[in-house]
Amino acid sequence: MTQTLTLRRPDDWHLHLRDGAVLQAVLPDTARDFARAIIMPNLVPPVVTSADAMAYRDRILAALPEGADFTPLMTLYLTEATDPADVIAAHASGMITAVKLYPAGATTNSASGVRDFDKVRGVLEAMAEAGVPLCVHGEVTRAEVDIFDREAVFIDEVLDPIRRKTPGLRVVMEHITTSDACDYLRSSDGSLGATITTHHLMINRNHILVGGIKPHYYCLPVAKRESHREALVELATSGFEQVFLGTDSAPHTQANKECACGCAGVYSAPVTMPCLTQVFDEAGALDRLEAFASLNGPAFYGMAPNAETMTLEKGDALDTPAPLQTGDGPIVVFDPGKPVLWRVQRD
């Protein structure tokens, strides 16, 4: 008999959909499996005002396939010029769900991000008061800090001070990659959450660098050594309520990945649920997948879990997925480089 697993329909609490031809091509991959997603605002130019967010949401809704059941949860890109009143009004009206903090220069399209954290103090205080969550790309950008240490240094130098100075601010540590972040999360109260990506549960830095450089495994924060991956798997599969799925599915064209200065980002949306189920199966924690993918995220954001369900079945290993064709060129899909025996049942 085929082994199956049924869980509530999952959500993705960290997703890049881009715009234009790429949005059109990638959106069906997410809408097929996920009911809702937190949409990252790092377009060029970024989504900085509630008017920008409303226009972007309309473009996403217009790109949805006929009959799709998917709700984009919009975010604003925090800059040193962000108007607290615009943020609070956008949240109160339901137009946005969260605000995103990019330290300037930390990652793809982060040039408009924050350089001086004191300049956003007023916005953060207003957000704490109104209960608007802050999603954080947690890496310092100082040139002298080693890229593998940037997350741990950010927690000590930036995140912890911000949280101490702004009591009550709800913060999500996005795409955590280190045991340092796991420890910090476990020692924090319920105002702190964290997301973990599919790929950080499956690859370590050797996947990127051993036997030739593999640009499709390069993302930020960069994957760390194996002991950190193990800590992430332990946390994700533990059922701990403050951690949930954020795929950070981040499409870049093959041409922009396979070049002398390749972009950071892994496109995982089409294979995330099979890959995650594989990870949880190997950890003997299939009964905890629903908490990670479908329950803990809505609970953190004060939303109800989805009423519908998804069923996965175990069988032969999946084929390596073909690149997604887009109007801007092909996008290579995440391949964990090991057998994935689970697939989503489609009716």
Ligand SMILES: NC(=O)N[C@@H](CC(=O)O)C(=O)O
């Ligand atoms: N994760 C990445 O490597 N890239 C993301 C940006 C981000 O989430 O930091 C992107 O927009 O491409």
Ligand SMILES: [Zn+2]
């Ligand atoms: Zn990021």
Ligand SMILES: [Zn+2]
């Ligand atoms: Zn991201």
